[in-house]
Amino acid sequence: MSSDAGAPLLEVEDLVTRYPVSRGLMGTIAGRPRLNVHAADGISFSLRSGEMLAIVGESGCGKTTTAQTVMRMIEPDGGRIRFRGSDITTLSHRQMRPLRRQMQLIYQDPYESLDPRFRVGDTVEEPLIIHGEGGTKDGRDKLVREALERAGLSPSELYVERYPHELSGGQRQRVAIAASLVLNPSLLVADEPVSMLDVSVRAGILDLLAGLRRAGLGILMITHDLSTAAHYADRIAVMYLGRIVEIGSAKEVVRRPQHPYTRALVSVVPSRDPRTGPRPQLLKGETPNAVHIPPGCRFHPRCPQAIEECKSVDPQLRPAGGEGQEAACILVGHNEHLDAEGGGPGAPTATAPGRI
Amino acid sequence: MSTRGPVLRVEDLHVWFDLPGGELHAVQGVSFELHAGERLGLVGESGCGKTTSILACIGLLPPNASVAGRVYLNDRDILEGGESTVAPHRWKDVAMVFQGAMNAFNPVKRIGDQIAEPMELHRTAKGRAARTRVVELFEMVGIAPERVDRYPHEFSGGMRQRAAIAMALACNPQVLLADEPTTALDVMVQAQILELLVQLSEELGLALVLVTHDLPVVAQTCGRAAVMYAGRMVEDGATTDLYHDPKHPYTRLLFSATPDLYAQEHIVSIPGVPPRLDRDIVGCPFQPRCDRAFAPCPTIAPPFVTVAPRHAAACHLNDVALERTQ
Ligand SMILES: Nc1ncnc2c1ncn2[C@@H]1O[C@H](COP(=O)(O)OP(=O)(O)OP(=O)(O)O)[C@@H](O)[C@H]1O
Ligand SMILES: [Mg+2]
Numbered sequence: 050m051s052s053d054a055g056a057p058l059l060e061v062e063d064l065v066t067r068y069p070v071s072r073g074l075m076g077t078i079a080g081r082p083r084l085n086v087h088a089a090d091g092i093s094f095s096l097r098s099g100e101m102l103a104i105v106g107e108s109g110c111g112k113t114t115t116a117q118t119v120m121r122m123i124e125p126d127g128g129r130i131r132f133r134g135s136d137i138t139t140l141s142h143r144q145m146r147p148l149r150r151q152m153q154l155i156y157q158d159p160y161e162s163l164d165p166r167f168r169v170g171d172t173v174e175e176p177l178i179i180h181g182e183g184g185t186k187d188g189r190d191k192l193v194r195e196a197l198e199r200a201g202l203s204p205s206e207l208y209v210e211r212y213p214h215e216l217s218g219g220q221r222q223r224v225a226i227a228a229s230l231v232l233n234p235s236l237l238v239a240d241e242p243v244s245m246l247d248v249s250v251r252a253g254i255l256d257l258l259a260g261l262r263r264a265g266l267g268i269l270m271i272t273h274d275l276s277t278a279a280h281y282a283d284r285i286a287v288m289y290l291g292r293i294v295e296i297g298s299a300k301e302v303v304r305r306p307q308h309p310y311t312r313a314l315v316s317v318v319p320s321r322d323p324r325t326g327p328r329p330q331l332l333k334g335e336t337p338n339a340v341h342i343p344p345g346c347r348f349h350p351r352c353p354q355a356i357e358e359c360k361s362v363d364p365q366l367r368p369a370g371g372e373g374q375e376a377a378c379i380l381v382g383h384n385e386h387l388d389a390e391g392g393g394p395g396a397p398t399a400t401a402p403g404r405i
Numbered sequence: 406m407s408t409r410g411p412v413l414r415v416e417d418l419h420v421w422f423d424l425p426g427g428e429l430h431a432v433q434g435v436s437f438e439l440h441a442g443e444r445l446g447l448v449g450e451s452g453c454g455k456t457t458s459i460l461a462c463i464g465l466l467p468p469n470a471s472v473a474g475r476v477y478l479n480d481r482d483i484l485e486g487g488e489s490t491v492a493p494h495r496w497k498d499v500a501m502v503f504q505g506a507m508n509a510f511n512p513v514k515r516i517g518d519q520i521a522e523p524m525e526l527h528r529t530a531k532g533r534a535a536r537t538r539v540v541e542l543f544e545m546v547g548i549a550p551e552r553v554d555r556y557p558h559e560f561s562g563g564m565r566q567r568a569a570i571a572m573a574l575a576c577n578p579q580v581l582l583a584d585e586p587t588t589a590l591d592v593m594v595q596a597q598i599l600e601l602l603v604q605l606s607e608e609l610g611l612a613l614v615l616v617t618h619d620l621p622v623v624a625q626t627c628g629r630a631a632v633m634y635a636g637r638m639v640e641d642g643a644t645t646d647l648y649h650d651p652k653h654p655y656t657r658l659l660f661s662a663t664p665d666l667y668a669q670e671h672i673v674s675i676p677g678v679p680p681r682l683d684r685d686i687v688g689c690p691f692q693p694r695c696d697r698a699f700a701p702c703p704t705i706a707p708p709f710v711t712v713a714p715r716h717a718a719a720c721h722l723n724d725v726a727l728e729r730t731q
Contacts, residue, residue: 107591217678247450248618249662252674273591276621276664280672303666317596319621321663323644329596335561336591 056134057095058236058267059119064092065127066111066118070340087339088114090291092128093366098235101259101268103278103299105314106288107336112271115288116238119269120154121145132236150180153229157241159221163213170209173197173228180232192231200227201257219250226257237261240271255281275318279303284373287311290347291339293366297374307369307376309354346378354380410480411438412612413462413499413580418474420457420466429683431457433636435474436709439580444606444613446623446644448659449633450679455616456504458633459582463499464491478580496527500578504585504616506569510557516565517543517553520572529576542571546601563594567601574605581605584616599626620663624648632656635679635690638709642716652718654697689721697722 067085088111096102104112117123119130121137130138137148156162163172173193176182183189197205200223213221222242229237239258243251259281262268272278278285279299286296287308295308306312316330332351337343343350349359362379369381420432432454439445447455460466462476464484476484478498483491503509510519520542521535530538540550546567557565566586573581583602587595603626606613615627623630624644631641632655640653651657658675677694680686689695692702701707701721709719 107593219674248620249450249659249675252662252664252672255672256674274664275592276666279666280664314592315666317592318666319596319619319625320667321621321624321660321665322648322667323624324649325665325667329600331596331600332593335563335594 057131058098058100058133059096059269060131061095061115061119061128062093062131063128064089064115064118064125064130066114066123067126068114084340087111087291087342089118089125090339090342092288092291092293094286094293094296096236096267096269098267099262099265100284101262101270101282102284102286103270103272103282104286104288104293105272105275105278107273109336109338110288111291111339112273112288113240116154116240116269116271120152120238122154150176150182150232151234152236152238153232153234155222155226155229155237155239155242158245159218159225160213160245162225163221165213167212168209169197169202169211169213169216169224169227172213172224173231176228176232182232193227196227196231197224199230199261200224201253202227217250218246219253222246222254223257226254230261234266236267236269238269238271241273242270243277244272244274251277275303275314287314290336290342292347292377294348294378295369295374295376296366297371301371301374305370305374307374307381308348308378309352309380310348311376313353356380409441411440411477412479413439413614414475414477414480415458415462416475416477418458418461418476419472420454420461421471422467423469423471424683427683431470431636431682432461433682433686434709435633435636435638437631437638437641439612439614441579441612442606442610443629444603444615444627446627446630447614447616447633448618448620448623448630451618452679452682453633454636454682455618455633456584459501459584459614459616462582463495463501464488465495465501496523496573496578497529497576498578499580499582500573500576501582502569502573502584502586505589506572506584506586507562507565507589510565510568512557515554515556516560516568517555520568520575523572524575527576538575539571542574543568545574545605546571547597561594562590563597566590566594566598570598570601570605574609574611578611580612580614582614582616585618586615587622588617588619595622602626620660621665632659635686636682637690637719638717639691639720640716640718641709642713642718646713646716650713652712652716652723653691653720654695654722655691656718658694658696689719 066089067087070084070086092115106112118125129136170193173196174189177189177192183192194205197208202208202223243254258268270282282299285299285302286293289310295302295311303315306315313330313332334351345360345362346364349355358379364377364379366375366377369376416436418432418435422429422431435458449455461472475482478494483494517539520539524530524535524538539553543550543553548564548567587598602613605611617623627644630644630647632639634655640656647656648660661673662675664672675694680690688703688705689707692698707719707721709717712718712723
């Protein structure tokens with residue numbers, strides 16, 4: 050494998066993942082086969098080592114599909130996934146095997162992701178056994194203890210013998226994280242890692258992820274919670290109906306959102322301070338399902354700023370706002386929220402035109 | 406505020422659940438009051454007894470529960486005679502939107518018919534009158550009236566939650582207990598539902614108890630909030646006071662554990678876990694996790710008392726403060 054110095058850890062280009070609409074699930078449209086849910090519909094982003102990128106969006110926008118496709122748990126229908134510079138899009142199951150240990154997924158529900166019959170030590174040891182790592186039992190035990198400590202379960206002796214039901218929710222999530230750290234991965238994909246946890250313990254898990262990122266891991270965090278993303282991620286990508294509509298540094302995206310959807314989303318996030326009343330800009334309706342994607346800009350039917358052109362032009366991401374910030378809106382650059390620093394000659398170029 | 410007394414007054418409410426291994430003291434002396442048109446947020450971590458407390462208020466606890474305490478509706482204790490004194494007020498005066506209600510509709514029945522059912526059951530309306538009322542309710546909660554004959558799967562999540570609210574409003578209650586009404590919803594839909602609840606409380610003078618673990622939701626929706634911990638009230642006051650001048654360390658720590666789009670400070674978790682409710686709790690229940698615990702905390706349970714105008718808390722730090730100011 051090529052040296053990864055310089056190359057991003059993960060590059061995703063124009064990723065498309067469709068699910069056929071099953072007749073059983075959507076009885077109303079039975080009899081009209083060959084409909085697809087365009088869960089990921091042209092997703093591009095990259096992630097460096099030592100960076101946390103949060104993909105934010107409402108349910109059904111395709112964030113989990115994107116994460117699972119990147120992990121090669123779901124087959125993409127188009128696009129490219131490069132891991133440490135090499136294309137993994139079409140690698141076979143067997144070819145993927147050595148790579149799997151480098152890319153680990155953390156699930157949302159720490160209650161479901163742990164086997165209740167397994168002691169903590171066994172759960173964390175399991176990946177080592179599967180991948181034939183760690184040598185002897187003693188060697189594996191040492192790695193298990195290290196992983197537990199890294200996940201904040203310290204001293205590890207206190208935890209190895211316990212069963213999941215003897216742990217709090219936050220501790221269970223730490224065990225799941227330890228199990229994904231034991232193989233020393235370079236990429237962690239965390240799908241809503243704290244949404245099932247009480248707010249009082251969330252910060253601990255998020256700090257843990259932030260620390261791992263500082264130690265050099267690349268972290269892709271999927272979340273519906275913009276406040277969490279703003280606090281912990283380096284960059285935020287906002288998804289709407291299978292597309293990234295805005296991406297940029299976490300601060301810029303929440304402080305100076307460029308896309309009308311991001312602006313609306315930011316405006317409805319409640320503040321914990323009763324005096325910081327945001328003025329919610331309520332969008333009508335709910336995100337439509339990704340079966341019938343509106344023509345032109347997919348957000349135009351709900352967009353408070355839509356103009357005639359939005360019905361026909363499918364906007365691509367292009368520089369807008371702060372450095373490295375991009376938005377997929379033809380109006381970007383035509384509104385007062387912008388200033389001169391974005392989009393200058395030194396700004397990174399947007400994705401090549403003509404993508405579908 | 407009106408000179409009339411509270412619509413709802415809960416006094417020293419206790420709930421015990423009978424469990425195979427013993428008894429779980431889920432609610433350990435909860436008190437609060439609620440005025441017409443007021444919106445009270447009831448907040449706290451999972452398992453602190455929020456749902457149990459409000460279920461007790463309308464006599465809907467499961468058979469393995471026993472209750473003590475008083476729940477006054479317009480100055481009459483409705484728990485006094487058990488089911489016989491609560492039942493006449495349930496839905497008619499005090500209604501509830503259950504946790505997860507939006508997913509509890511019967512999938513094979515039309516939404517409109519399901520909303521009419523309780524009305525017929527309580528004989529507030531039937532037949533054509535019930536249907537007229539359903540249409541009225543739909544308009545009230547922002548669902549197009551022509552959707553009365555649709556089935557639950559034809560409604561989006563937000564629409565089903567509106568329908569669940571409509572169902573609770575069917576008999577024109579004075580008090581609405583809404584249990585986590587936006588928890589499963591996306592933030593945009595959440596904002597729409599919260600706007601609806603605010604509008605209902607303002608237009609109908611409905612008193613609202615908004616139960617949630619989400620502090621920002623309460624901060625933006627309710628004038629007052631009550632914070633529960635381990636089955637008890639730890640603080641009750643204006644939401645601005647709770648945020649800017651908390652009188653209980655748990656409230657302060659809960660706010661600092663909550664990420665905020667508009668704040669920069671580091672978010673910190675609260676170490677430890679809440680105490681078990683199937684054992685007696687000695688001293689302050691929060692003491693093992695508290696960063697300000699001192700001499701009396703491990704042994705003496707702090708009483709829930711008024712510590713400032715319209716502000717109550719259960720923390721020994723306030724005794725010290727009171728002594729100093731005296
Ligand atoms: N039917 C029951 N039988 C036994 N124990 C119960 C029952 N219902 C609730 N409990 C227990 O009572 C306590 C309070 O539960 P409750 O559901 O009121 O909490 P909550 O604050 O609403 O939590 P959440 O935020 O998770 O909804 C918990 O310890 C719970 O396990
Ligand atoms: Mg509850």
